[in-house]
Amino acid sequence: MEMIIDFPGGSKVDAHFGGFTVATDQPPAASAPAPFELFLASIGTCAGIYVLGYCQNHDLPLEGVKILERIHSNPETRMVEKIDIEI
Numbered sequence: 001m002e003m004i005i006d007f008p009g010g011s012k013v014d015a016h017f018g019g020f021t022v023a024t025d026q027p028p029a030a031s032a033p034a035p036f037e038l039f040l041a042s043i044g045t046c047a048g049i050y051v052l053g054y055c056q057n058h059d060l061p062l063e064g065v066k067i068l069e070r071i072h073s074n075p076e077t078r079m080v081e082k083i084d085i086e087i
Contacts, residue, residue: 040083044069047085 003017011026013035023032033041048067055062065087072082 040069040071040080043083044085051087 001017003015005013005015008014010029012029012032013024015022015024022038024035024038025032026034044067047069051065051067052062054060055065068084068086070084070086071080072084073079074081
């Protein structure tokens with residue numbers, strides 16, 4: 001797989017692959033999610049694929065099923081220290 005990363009202007013950085021474009025941006029414009037926000041979202045959606053597959057394989061209804069992802073950051077370093085995923 002190849003991705004093309006380009007810079008469409010301002011603080012925007014886009015990734016192009018498989019016919020898709022994933023747009024990112026940084027504040028103050030924030031016209032799209034920041035790259036790190038997309039990284040965090042990918043963790044939750046990856047977990048979601050496994051939850052979806054489990055429910056489908058066991059004929060469990062998906063109505064009302066959701067995943068809550070909590071990101072815990074250190075207030076001093078502002079670095080992510082822990083991610084909780086609750087189904």
